[in-house]
Amino acid sequence: MTQSSTELRTKQELVEKYNSTTPRFNTTWGEFMRLGVRVLGADEYHLGPKGEIRWNSSNNIVPGDILEMAVVDGTIDIAVRNRTEDVRVVENEIFFTQYRANREKYGYSEEEKMEMRAEFGDEEVVDVFTGKAIAL
Numbered sequence: 001m002t003q004s005s006t007e008l009r010t011k012q013e014l015v016e017k018y019n020s021t022t023p024r025f026n027t028t029w030g031e032f033m034r035l036g037v038r039v040l041g042a043d044e045y046h047l048g049p050k051g052e053i054r055w056n057s058s059n060n061i062v063p064g065d066i067l068e069m070a071v072v073d074g075t076i077d078i079a080v081r082n083r084t085e086d087v088r089v090v091e092n093e094i095f096f097t098q099y100r101a102n103r104e105k106y107g108y109s110e111e112e113k114m115e116m117r118a119e120f121g122d123e124e125v126v127d128v129f130t131g132k133a134i135a136l
Contacts, residue, residue, distance in 0.1 A: 008081070037066060
């Protein structure tokens, strides 16, 4: 579930998350939280039409954890991160509305149904985005 900007962490909370010096096994919590999170390079992104952060390579919105760490590292301002998350919420809703409409209109291909039968056998399969059972 996506958060609205009013539910997003503050800059101080993000600093505590990604820069924590609290010990965690053989590392710190801050180092652990940074594992697997890509550092946002200045030449990798641009501002979209609503002031949101997008990848240069795909024009997709940059993932939230990367944005959070970019705020902590001073690459972007928290207001830009919050604006980006607000745009993400709108774009996700548009995408899922279109997805549900397409599934309603076109259903599932025979190949998709075959893969579902192979994976789930006689079990009822439900599309998690539409909430509807899929007739296999």
